[in-house]
Every structure is written in structure tokens, then in C-alpha cells.
Amino acid sequence: MSRWDKQVCPHGPLEEIGAGLWQVTGSLKRSPLPRNMVVWRTPKKSLLIHSAICLDEVSMKELDSLGPVSHVVVPCEMHRADAKAFQDRYSEATFLAPACAREKVSQVISGVEDLEEGLEDLNVTLHRPAGLKDFELHLELPLEDGSRALVMTDALFNLAGDPPKGFGGFLVKLLGSVGPLNITKIGRRMLLENKNDYANYVRDLSKISNLSVLSVAHGQCIREDVVAELIAASERIRK
Numbered sequence: 001m002s003r004w005d006k007q008v009c010p011h012g013p014l015e016e017i018g019a020g021l022w023q024v025t026g027s028l029k030r031s032p033l034p035r036n037m038v039v040w041r042t043p044k045k046s047l048l049i050h051s052a053i054c055l056d057e058v059s060m061k062e063l064d065s066l067g068p069v070s071h072v073v074v075p076c077e078m079h080r081a082d083a084k085a086f087q088d089r090y091s092e093a094t095f096l097a098p099a100c101a102r103e104k105v106s107q108v109i110s111g112v113e114d115l116e117e118g119l120e121d122l123n124v125t126l127h128r129p130a131g132l133k134d135f136e137l138h139l140e141l142p143l144e145d146g147s148r149a150l151v152m153t154d155a156l157f158n159l160a161g162d163p164p165k166g167f168g169g170f171l172v173k174l175l176g177s178v179g180p181l182n183i184t185k186i187g188r189r190m191l192l193e194n195k196n197d198y199a200n201y202v203r204d205l206s207k208i209s210n211l212s213v214l215s216v217a218h219g220q221c222i223r224e225d226v227v228a229e230l231i232a233a234s235e236r237i238r239k
């Protein structure tokens with residue numbers, strides 16, 4: 001069995017969540033948390049993968065039919081499980097991680113470039129979350145219909161609509177990770193430095209003009225009332 005096949009865990013379909021933007025919800029061995037990979041078709045018609053997940057061959061063919069993979073973003077040190085398999089498969093792609101995660105990500109793949117420097121030519125706007133420890137950056141992506149998408153990783157979870165099931169799901173709920181769009185209890189402990197600064201940051205993201213979709217790594221993407229959802233999340237963070 002190849003390294004790729006060993007990495008494939010049960011996952012859902014590649015779903016278009018915006019114009020030239022797709023998401024897949026997958027799983028990870030020994031983790032009850034669902035996780036999302038985002039695929040964005042860049043202005044150069046290549047693909048940027050955010051938080052890579054190894055998919056079965058049928059789904060990978062579908063992904064490859066959308067364009068050539070040019071960039072793979074490993075968004076934080078916690079989301080590097082499938083990075084090596086992607087580097088083996090897409091050796092020509094540029095692999096990027098936030099500078100704060102470079103050391104950990106470089107333990108599994110080579111030639112990691114700083115996310116902070118690497119996406120200007122694709123018209124990506126990077127947001128550094130205020131009020132949080134240095135952990136992840138948020139990507140504002142121009143979509144093919146002129147609207148914008150916002151892609152986050154662990155800074156907000158959105159598991160209320162489709163909570164994980166079984167005993168694992170029970171544990172995740174017990175840990176305070178299941179609820180409407182918000183930072184989790186673990187996130188508050190591990191990442192949060194100033195809740196008002198972070199709440200203001202999330203509120204200000206709602207001012208991004210023509211924001212049509214918000215994707216987070218754990219939980220459903222938001223495509224309706226994104227502005228209201230971000231404002232509501234900012235108030236939950238402030239409590």
C-alpha cells in the first residue's frame with residue numbers, strides 16, 4: 001500500500017462552496033474531529049490547497065481536473081498530517097506555512113516557504129488575528145464571481161450544525177468544542193491572549209466587502225449571512 005493510500009481516511013465529496021472554491025470534509029485516524037480541506041482556483045487557474053487531506057483516487061482525479069496544484073498551504077503546526085504525501089504527489093508545488101509553524105512543518109516536508117511572503121502574486125490578502133498567539137493566518141481569497149472568501153483554521157470552530165457522533169463526539173462536546181461559530185474552550189486556553197482584541201478582529205472581518213463564504217477547518221462552512229455570523233461570533237468571544 002502506498003504512503004498515499006495509507007493516509008486516506010473516510011471523507012465526503014468535493015463540494016463547490018463558492019465560485020472556484022471547493023471544500024472536502026474528511027476525518028483523521030484517532031481523532032473524532034471532522035476536518036476540512038479547501039481548494040481554491042487562483043487567478044492563474046492553478047489550485048491552492050489549504051490544509052491538505054489525502055482523498056481517494058476518484059476524488060483526487062476530480063480535484064486534478066479543476067487545475068494543476070501550484071500551492072499547498074500547511075496552515076499551522078497541527079494540520080500537517082498529510083503534507084508529506086502531498087509533497088510526494090505534487091513535488092512541483094510550492095509548500096507554505098506561517099513563519100511561526102515553519103520549524104514544525106519542516107519536520108515533515110522540505111523547502112517550506114513563509115506564507116507571509118508567498119501569495120502576493122495571487123491577490124491573496126492575509127489577516128493576522130489580533131488577540132491570539134502567533135499560530136495561524138487567515139486567507140482572504142478573491143473568487144471568480146467577484147466576491148471574497150475567508151479561510152480560517154483553528155481560530156474559530158463551527159460544529160453545532162453537524163456535531164461529531166459517537167463516544168468521540170461526546171468527548172469533543174465535553175471539551176467544549178461543539179457549538180455555534182466561536183473560539184473553543186481549548187482555543188481560549190491555548191491561543192487566546194486578549195479576548196477583546198480578538199473579538200474586535202473577528203468583528204472587523206465582517207467588514208470585508210462582498211464576503212460570500214467563510215470556511216473553518218472544523219465544522220460547516222458559512223455561506224448565508226456571513227457578516228451576521230461573524231458579528232455574532234465576535235460577541236460570543238467577548239463574553
Ligand SMILES: [Fe+2]
Pocket residue numbers: 078079153154217218
Ligand atoms: Fe485543527
